[in-house]
Amino acid sequence: MTFLEKLAHAQQTNRSFLCVGLDIVVANTPLPLQLEDEPMLPFARAIIEATQDLVCAYKPNLGFYLAEGAAGMVALERIVRLIPPHIPIILDGKFGDIGNTAEAYARGAFEQFRADAVTLAPYMGSDSVAPFLRYADRGVFVLARTSNPNAGEFQNLKTVSSQEERLLYEAVALAASRWHAQGPAACGLVVGATAPAELQRIRHIAPDLPFLIPGVGAQGGDLEAAIRYGQTRDGLGPVINVSRAVLYASRTMTFAEDARRAAQALVDTMRSIGPIR
């Protein structure tokens, strides 16, 4: 089964576009958990058990595991093994490096950390993306227009190439459309819900590309735009990521129930906005 088939299946089974970002900050977990030797693992286990019938994917961000040193990476390796096999794992590492290093990242992400898809930074160009695209049953999401306050600083620069004017994120979206067409892996885009005009624009440029949409939740993005412009021409739904608003819905020992309640509310809102196949 390819990444996109697995994603579509999870979206349909759980009637959900919600991706829970497993961005675990030990200091934000309930105090009793912090007394354990490896608090990331029991926290993640409880969150996954409480939300696995409400999500279409889980997205651990590498940064939060690296923050805990090698111990955090051991936790990550164990956490990805707790995710049910029918739910896709997106490893958010925003990788981007020269060819032989990109190969090493792809091997790590896809083979060691069992990711179905990864996020990639486009700045270094096609040969930094190519090694990931060789994995036929996997996917990549290339940063186009991100959700952070200064995202536009470079991404919205006007570029001129052979008489054609386009913004940098548009040039990236066009390149990603070529990468997706070439395959064999699926190539999608990261487009923040905090930039609804750009979201609409990118959907226009790249009608067939799957979107990973961060920025809903703590970052205050536009969920309606995420659903409206998030779907591909073929009807594949977006992957709408929420991390903090679910993980830290409360910081008491009922955190897992509270996370479920927050996830359920998000999914209910998504279902009320647009039909999920």
Place this chain on the structure above:
Amino acid sequence: MTFLEKLAHAQQTNRSFLCVGLDIVVANTPLPLQLEDEPMLPFARAIIEATQDLVCAYKPNLGFYLAEGAAGMVALERIVRLIPPHIPIILDGKFGDIGNTAEAYARGAFEQFRADAVTLAPYMGSDSVAPFLRYADRGVFVLARTSNPNAGEFQNLKTVSSQEERLLYEAVALAASRWHAQGPAACGLVVGATAPAELQRIRHIAPDLPFLIPGVGAQGGDLEAAIRYGQTRDGLGPVINVSRAVLYASRTMTFAEDARRAAQALVDTMRSIGPIR
């Protein structure tokens, strides 16, 4: 001591601009080593012992450790502890993420993996760089013009902003100059030796920024240009990275001596091109 002071001191002590990239691929190490449980560690120890009086820095690239899963990250945590305290460690992760995640990466790189400096990808803008710049005694190197074959695909796009035309890598170099001026951490640039014209241009734009220069060695870059344009106005030398041409100078059990010989030849060539203070 700040990162730049530590770097300058190592350059002067060892009369060297050479940085050895600790990009360990287990399959490229001598066969007898591969029989060990954790071959990365003895390989790295031998390379560090053989080259520590010839280098101004060591640069482990995260991708090669991630390729080995959590075990690789445990090896990395142990390898950085083998590097003598007077030699700067540059953790090459090409990080770039939203604010709270960038904070997590900075904590991981600077506090857990003991990096004196890191590499950063600029695509996400100022707020993805800011958390790293808060570490007053550390440094960052922002990707400007990288050494890979498709580097120019986005980096050499012509951009237009308030009537000013500049290439994308020039816009990044200008932003990095502001970040360096604001501090408190030092902000330098990654500029590949495979693009000598761009190297000259970026030195013109950013006369005060330290350069990390990959692309010499296996990638065939221009060492003379790296030394000529690599120095800052104040006379701080470049960090010229070579990985494969040193690490895998041979694949026999004399690999460490052979690596030393390769490193010595590179340093001799550097000294013959320009005086090292």
